[in-house]
Amino acid sequence: MQKTNQDISGDSLVSNTIGVITQHIRLNELGPGDRLPSETNLAKELSVSRTVVREAFKSLAAMRLINLSAGKRATVAHLDHGAMSLMIEHGVVTEQISVQQIYDVRRAIETRTVTLASLRRTEAEAQTILYHAAQMRTQVENPDLVMEHDLAFHLEIAKASRNPIFSMIVGAFQGVSRQSWSVGWRSRTEPSQRLAMAQTHVDIADAIATGDPQKANALMTTHFNDSIKALLDAGMS
Amino acid sequence: MQKTNQDISGDSLVSNTIGVITQHIRLNELGPGDRLPSETNLAKELSVSRTVVREAFKSLAAMRLINLSAGKRATVAHLDHGAMSLMIEHGVVTEQISVQQIYDVRRAIETRTVTLASLRRTEAEAQTILYHAAQMRTQVENPDLVMEHDLAFHLEIAKASRNPIFSMIVGAFQGVSRQSWSVGWRSRTEPSQRLAMAQTHVDIADAIATGDPQKANALMTTHFNDSIKALLDAGMS
């Protein structure tokens, strides 16, 4: 094999190839859905084996920067929380992140999303948010359903904030939130406490629908303070 | 090749292998630095080719869940913002994220980190934060230096918040912040404006060192409001 490779950096061939691909996206101003060169072509162009190009593509696909599927060419991907979810999960599994820390981040983020949502939500989003809150109250006897509506409620608010980074972060926390959710629920032993939590969600939804950012923000802050306290009471680190 | 593979999901062999590896980390309660099985062993155990295992490892390494290096076995990685940086950069390059949206997220995050830092910073961290702020004021004629100390200032505060998720997110924004920083700087045309910005950082550092979370929070909020306004004035979307 010729040594005609553009020795950009002393890194590995795969790293260089990743750089070439991201630069290709940049220079050609590619957007989501646009197609990338085929593995074989890229390999020929860079004078590396297809193995190297494949590993570069796989790496980018792992980070969800591109989409791969058999037979089709690779395409530029839409923003997505898949990779970040795995990173967060990994942090929790390896005990580098605690559940409490996640809730602290969520509070910081979601007291903002709820404010923005109150200002920017579409009518359809307001309805969806109201729906999930209402279901939480109606289905208060069914924890699994309450949880799913709870998660969907928070994600929909992030979406309504019109800032994809918020959506990504809130989405990334859903996996681990799902795993620790029951802890908070069980710590609310009295039916009245559970109903109060559901009611808070309804109130938040109302504030968003009404377009009252201050009220929505205050309610969300209270909600997270309560949730974090509930986790602490349950002995969660 | 036998079909003895545990057909966990209809996904690809690589995806399954990724699942097996993360599960291996979970089940054996591995932490940062712990070693994973070798590619050859894993390939034999799962009845797949080394190619498949390699691509799985590469994917995990791309997300910074594991570290790879020639000759050595793969190890579980420390939490790191490398992958998230690439994701954010990709979002900006493909115009799915605007600089203004990044600053909005940063404001939500960093008004919290500064509060926590005021409560939790070590003495050494307080000194480092003070140092970067002081350098910003001293070197006010040298934009490149001001920027580097600015970035280091914010990252050190995140670190002092004692929540690795905050560090990760703030770190992930550094790359794109570096690229848009000069826009904000140039919009502050008067020397007095530039000095005022540097002074704000000194004030924040003082509040952290003194242990005054309310004041630190208020100053940081003001700082971000100003910065976002500066970007808007400069016509940044």
Next chain:
DNA sequence: TTATCAAACCTGTCCTACAAGTTTGTTGAA
């Protein structure tokens, strides 16, 4: 006991091969 060094192990890269999915262009019929 410690230093040295060779063998065993491991990852990085290349190559070839083929199955299976997708795209494209041609052909043929309406």
Next chain:
DNA sequence: TTCAACAAACTTGTAGGACAGGTTTGATAA
């Protein structure tokens, strides 16, 4: 002319073998 069917070309997914070069380990010698 238009459209449908189909074959050819292209593309990705996986396998398996080969070898260079870095790392670990254990045996040997001082």
